Amino acid sequence: MASLKVYGDHLSPYLTIVKLVLAEKGIDFQLVPISLFKAEQKTPEFLKLNPWGKVPVMEDEDGPNGKPLVLAESRAISIYLAKKYWDTGTPLMPDPSDPAATGRFNEAMLAEALYIDTPAIEVAVEKLIKLSRGLALNEVALNALRATLKTNFAVVDRILATRPYIAGDEYGLVDIFYTPSIHLLERSGEKDVMEGLEHLASWWAKVKSRKQTAHVTAEAHAAFDELMAMTKTANGTGEGDKTGASSKLQLPCESEDVCNY
Secondary structure (H helix, E strand, O other), X not given: OOXXXXXXXXXXXXXXXXXXXXXXXXXXXXXXXXXXXXXXXXXXXXXXXXXXXXXXXXXXXXXXXXXXXXXXOHHHHHHHHHHHOOXXXXXOXXXXXXXXXXXXXXXXXXXXXXXHHHHHHHHHHHHHHHHHHOOOOOHHHHHHHHHHHHHHHHHHHHHHOXXXXXXXXXXXXXXXXXXXXXXXXXXXXXXHHXXXXXXXXXXXXXXXXXXXXXXXXXXXXXXXHHHHHHHHHHOOOOOOOOOOOOOOOOXXXXXXXXXXX
């Protein structure tokens, strides 16, 4: 049995990040399913692992000094894994002895979290969750998010005009951090926010052609296909349950605690 456990749901874009890192490193792990539908990330048992009630969470039985380590937050997990398995698989971070490369990496990582992740996930929630349930879209909010993403992706495009990957000359963690956001935008029919950005398009073509990216995002696609099918059935737009049980499916992004990924 793998000494590394990852708790999460394939619907979570942040689980996708961790899975991409593990795939690039070729590390075996055990996925412990945490159902967002059932709000299992809010159970007392899970809150012992992560008091914030979010996925993913990593549990490494062979942590520092041979002691178990529990770690939350996808980017923190990713950096831990990239450093622990430095000499395994794809190098995903710059040499820490190179301060310029490390600074550029940190700059790019923070920019993704600040300027891309949040609006991209909010668009996906609006389009994939609300629309699938027949709920009214907030077009004012959507248009504002689209405008923000267009502006911010234009900056990314200018950066990519100067180097092949977002943080430097080699594929790495920052490229992985961008992947689920762009995947969700494409999935939700919002790729127009990247229209006309040739450097971004060239970079994305390279990233999504990686076999690790194709495999992991295919699992996310399958999870969203299942979500759509379940939603249609629960809302009476599919064949549905003839017994009349559960006329409405509870989704993870409907409550005040939006997008509990």
